[in-house]
Amino acid sequence: MHAYIHLDQERFLDWLTACLAETDLAGIREAVALFQREVKVLPVNGAEEGSGLSFRQDVLLEELQQVAESRTLRRARYYLERLRRSVVEVRTGEVNDINLNRWKEYDDVLTDSLWLMERRDTSGAHGAWYWGNFVPQIPHQLLLRYTRAGDWVLDPFVGSGTTLIECRRLGRNGVGLELNPEVAARATDAVMQEPNPMDVVTDIVVGDSTSLDFAATLAGYGVERVHFALLHPPYHDIINFDGGPRDLSNAPTVDDFLSQFSQVVARTLALLEPGRYFAVVIGDKYQAGAWIPLGFYTMQAVMAQGATLKSIVVKNFEKTKAKRAQEALWRYRALVGGFYLFKHEYIFLFQA
Ligand SMILES: C[S@@+](CC[C@H](N)C(=O)[O-])C[C@H]1O[C@@H](n2cnc3c(N)ncnc32)[C@H](O)[C@@H]1O
Numbered sequence: 401m402h403a404y405i406h407l408d409q410e411r412f413l414d415w416l417t418a419c420l421a422e423t424d425l426a427g428i429r430e431a432v433a434l435f436q437r438e439v440k441v442l443p444v445n446g447a448e449e450g451s452g453l454s455f456r457q458d459v460l461l462e463e464l465q466q467v468a469e470s471r472t473l474r475r476a477r478y479y480l481e482r483l484r485r486s487v488v489e490v491r492t493g494e495v496n497d498i499n500l501n502r503w504k505e506y507d508d509v510l511t512d513s514l515w516l517m518e519r520r521d522t523s524g525a526h527g528a529w530y531w532g533n534f535v536p537q538i539p540h541q542l543l544l545r546y547t548r549a550g551d552w553v554l555d556p557f558v559g560s561g562t563t564l565i566e567c568r569r570l571g572r573n574g575v576g577l578e579l580n581p582e583v584a585a586r587a588t589d590a591v592m593q594e595p596n597p598m599d600v601v602t603d604i605v606v607g608d609s610t611s612l613d614f615a616a617t618l619a620g621y622g623v624e625r626v627h628f629a630l631l632h633p634p635y636h637d638i639i640n641f642d643g644g645p646r647d648l649s650n651a652p653t654v655d656d657f658l659s660q661f662s663q664v665v666a667r668t669l670a671l672l673e674p675g676r677y678f679a680v681v682i683g684d685k686y687q688a689g690a691w692i693p694l695g696f697y698t699m700q701a702v703m704a705q706g707a708t709l710k711s712i713v714v715k716n717f718e719k720t721k722a723k724r725a726q727e728a729l730w731r732y733r734a735l736v737g738g739f740y741l742f743k744h745e746y747i748f749l750f751q752a
Pocket residue numbers: 530532533534535556557558559560561562563577578579580583607608609610632633634635641643646647648649
């Protein structure tokens with residue numbers, strides 16, 4: 401957990417004004433050194449004081465150090481001015497709540513295309529009861545970057561409700577669709593266990609995402625468009641989700657799977673606010689001795705509908721106990737069969 405300190409905003413701004421008024425670098429350095437000492441001993445993670453100005457201690461110290469190490473008065477003033485802006489002005493992007501004037505405080509938000517996650521987040525209502533759920537860190541990261549508080553999120557393959565739990569945590573309204581009524585009921589129970597501090601809507605509807613009237617469901621909430629969608633379909637028949645003929649995991653062929661998946665994409669795109677983002681999480685499969693690139697097939701199916709591909713993220717599979725037990729055997733099979741073992745899946749990010 402990061403250490404946050406609280407400052408009196410007025411005093412801090414006065415201090416910055418005084419620094420900016422200094423006419424030589426030595427004066428600024430002296431003032432900064434004194435202030436750095438003060439910041440280092442302030443109590444961390446305490447209750448907020450009146451002005452509500454909080455800073456991540458390490459980030460503020462780094463900013464101050466940058467001022468202190470400036471080689472010219474002009475540069476020092478530039479950094480001080482930037483620090484002042486980070487206090488008096490909030491600058492967010494169009495699709496999230498990240499304050500770009502305090503961007504250094506968001507180092508938990510990923511920006512690289514390789515996600516190595518060793519441990520599944522099992523906090524709160526997140527459980528491991530559903531075989532085929534993704535790690536909560538996937539929706540968590542995507543919601544932080546592509547949604548704002550109060551936005552509407554659609555998950556057409558809701559499964560155990562991982563995305564909706566994250567929606568509640570982050571204050572996003574979430575609507576999920578699930579074909580299997582038993583899974584939907586269990587997911588609803590689980591998701592509702594998660595506290596809802598921002599009083600958002602969470603709903604799981606039982607139905608087939610290739611044909612269900614999403615628009616009517618949303619209209620029930622007075623909503624016409626969603627702001628983000630997260631699609632985590634079955635990886636064709638790798639796991640059978642037992643939902644009957646409309647279940648994508650029961651599609652007789654890869655082409656059938658892609659055709660059903662494309663229908664869900666079309667329906668999702670029809671509801672997504674133009675310019676907003678959506679993501680598809682999927683892995684590849686092996687069939688009759690050949691690697692079937694389901695990931696790239698689904699990616700192309702989405703692009704064929706006019707969405708812009710923004711990123712391809714590769715994420716490692718975390719090792720489950722069962723996988724660990726069979727690791728040696730699979731390694732042997734890979735050596736014999738001349739193939740590589742799946743250790744990754746994809747997160748394809750698109751903009752509508
Ligand atoms: C990979 S799982 C999603 C897991 C989910 N992200 C989680 O973390 O629990 C895919 C889900 O899609 C559901 N599904 C399959 N075909 C469907 C369809 N036509 N409409 C709606 N849901 C479907 C399956 O029952 C399964 O729960």
